[in-house]
Amino acid sequence: MKRNAILIVIMLALVVYALYSNQGAEFGGADSQAKAVIAELSPGYEPWFESIWEPPSGEVESLLFALQAALGTGFICYYIGYCIGRNKGRAQS
Amino acid sequence: MSFGMHIMEGFLPLPWAVVWFAVMLPFIYLSIKKARRLVEQNPKALLLLAFAGAFTFVLSALKLPSVTGSCSHPTGVALGAILFGPVVMALIGLIVLLFQALLLAHGGLTTLGANVVSMAIIGPFVTYGVYALLKRTKLPHWVAVLCGAALGSLATYFATALQLALAYPGGPDGFYGSLVKFTAIFAVTQLPIAVIEGILTVLVVDLLYAYNRQEVESLRNLSIGGEQA
Numbered sequence: 001m002k003r004n005a006i007l008i009v010i011m012l013a014l015v016v017y018a019l020y021s022n023q024g025a026e027f028g029g030a031d032s033q034a035k036a037v038i039a040e041l042s043p044g045y046e047p048w049f050e051s052i053w054e055p056p057s058g059e060v061e062s063l064l065f066a067l068q069a070a071l072g073t074g075f076i077c078y079y080i081g082y083c084i085g086r087n088k089g090r091a092q093s
Numbered sequence: 094m095s096f097g098m099h100i101m102e103g104f105l106p107l108p109w110a111v112v113w114f115a116v117m118l119p120f121i122y123l124s125i126k127k128a129r130r131l132v133e134q135n136p137k138a139l140l141l142l143a144f145a146g147a148f149t150f151v152l153s154a155l156k157l158p159s160v161t162g163s164c165s166h167p168t169g170v171a172l173g174a175i176l177f178g179p180v181v182m183a184l185i186g187l188i189v190l191l192f193q194a195l196l197l198a199h200g201g202l203t204t205l206g207a208n209v210v211s212m213a214i215i216g217p218f219v220t221y222g223v224y225a226l227l228k229r230t231k232l233p234h235w236v237a238v239l240c241g242a243a244l245g246s247l248a249t250y251f252a253t254a255l256q257l258a259l260a261y262p263g264g265p266d267g268f269y270g271s272l273v274k275f276t277a278i279f280a281v282t283q284l285p286i287a288v289i290e291g292i293l294t295v296l297v298v299d300l301l302y303a304y305n306r307q308e309v310e311s312l313r314n315l316s317i318g319g320e321q322a
Contacts, residue, residue, distance in 0.1 A: 003235070004299060007292045014285045018158040025162030030250075031101050033163060033278045034257060038104060041264040041271055047103025051198035064197055065154045072151035076297075079144050083304040 099190065099208040100253060102201025109260045114206030117183070120214050124183035131177065131316055138312055145173030146185045148297055153189055157289060159282045167290035168249050171242030172297055174217035175224050176309065177316045186213020211252035220245030235295045243291030250279040 038045055055061035105113070131138040152169025159165055169189075173182045190208050193199040200208045224241030228234065254275035262268035301309050 004296060007295060011289050011292045014289055015157060018160045018162075018285060021160060022158070022162035027158050027162060027164050029156070030163050030165050030278050030282050031099065034275060035101065035104070037271075037274050037278065038257070038261055041261045041274075045104075045261075047101070048107065049103035049201065049203045051102045051201060052195065054198040055196075061197060065156075068192070068197075069151050069154040072147040072149075072154070075143060075147040076151070079140060079147075080300060080304055082140075087304065 099193070099200035099212070100204040100256065102194070102198065103203055104201075105204050105207055105256070105260050107203075109256070110203045110206060112206075113204075113210050113256065117187075117206045117209045117214070120180070120183040121187060121209075123180050124187075127178075127180050127316075128184055131181070131312075134315055135312060137308060138315070141176065141309070141312055142173070142181065142185070144301075145176060145182075146188065148172045149182075149185055149189050150192075152290065152293065153193065157286055159285050161282045163278075163282050165250070165279070165282045165286045167286055167293065168212050168216050168246050169290070169293075170213060170217050170249075171220045171238075171245050171290065171294045174220040174245065175238060175241060175294070175298065176301075176313060179214075179217035179221040181316075182217035183209065183213045186217075207256045208253075211256060212249045215252045216245045216249035218245075219248035235299070238295050238298050239291040241291075242294035243287040246287040246290040247280060247283055250283040251276060254279045 055064060128142060131142070149169035149172075152167040154166070156164045156166045168186075170182045170186055173185055187205075187209050190200055190205060190212065194201050194205060220241040222241075223244045224237050227237035227240055230237075254272060257275045258268055258272035261271050264270045264274070266273075
């Protein structure tokens with residue numbers, strides 16, 4: 001458990017360092033940068049297919065991402081809770 | 094502005110889109126076969142498969158800032174690869190990438206093949222290879238999990254850079270020039286994210302082992318033991 005505490009601190013430190021050492025950076029997605037490189041390597045390339053549906057705004061997009069994380073976390077916690085309950089039941093009987 | 098890190102919709106020329114779909118299909122077939130067999134042999138496997146899928150779901154929603162001043166997210170495919178072997182993750186990765194392509198305009202349908210190959214095939218195979226190799230050494234189990242997950246995550250993004258360089262070799266320095274450029278964007282950003290992914294995978298494997306060691310190990314034998322023999 002001590003090991004995990006250290007690992008969690010390392011994880012937080014990596015994120016904080018990234019934010020601290022790049023103050024003023026945009027923190028956009030890596031794919032936006034890739035688009036720029038594609039435009040440079042292959043000027044005039046037009047994407048030949050558009051996304052079928054795009055979230056209408058950043059707010060709606062963050063809603064969907066939050067839902068995605070919530071659904072996943074919900075199931076993970078359900079499963080762990082289920083195991084804990086089952087182990088307890090077994091210990092009692 | 095988009096915040097994705099998979100190959101964007103429409104950004105792979107048609108021939109390459111077709112190539113990666115063709116590479117993906119046999120793995121998806123094997124993946125479905127394997128998942129079905131696992132659940133037939135042990136119905137409890139379904140819950141753990143869903144658990145691995147849920148982990149992928151959560152991690153690919155976490156867009157983290159990186160030292161390069163841009164964002165990327167972990168792939169989350171390492172847990173399933175370690176528990177069940179790499180083949181099963183092709184199917185799970187496909188489901189997650191489809192969700193993101195349809196609802197989040199993240200990645201895309203035309204680039205789905207390429208993204209599945211990098212995230213749900215190459216990543217899990219590298220993870221599993223590194224993990225299996227280190228497990229044979231005297232290193233503690235968690236170190237094998239950490240290195241497997243971190244290197245698999247890096248491999249995914251190196252594969253993405255490779256796929257883009259193959260599609261866009263047209264710069265003054267040719268294919269290698271493109272490869273260096275795309276690698277700089279994807280793989281370097283991914284470096285600290287890969288470490289985070291390794292750590293998160295260690296934490297979740299720990300959790301599973303703490304509460305359900307027996308079942309996890311018997312499923313692993315069912316899933317992986319047969320393949321190695």
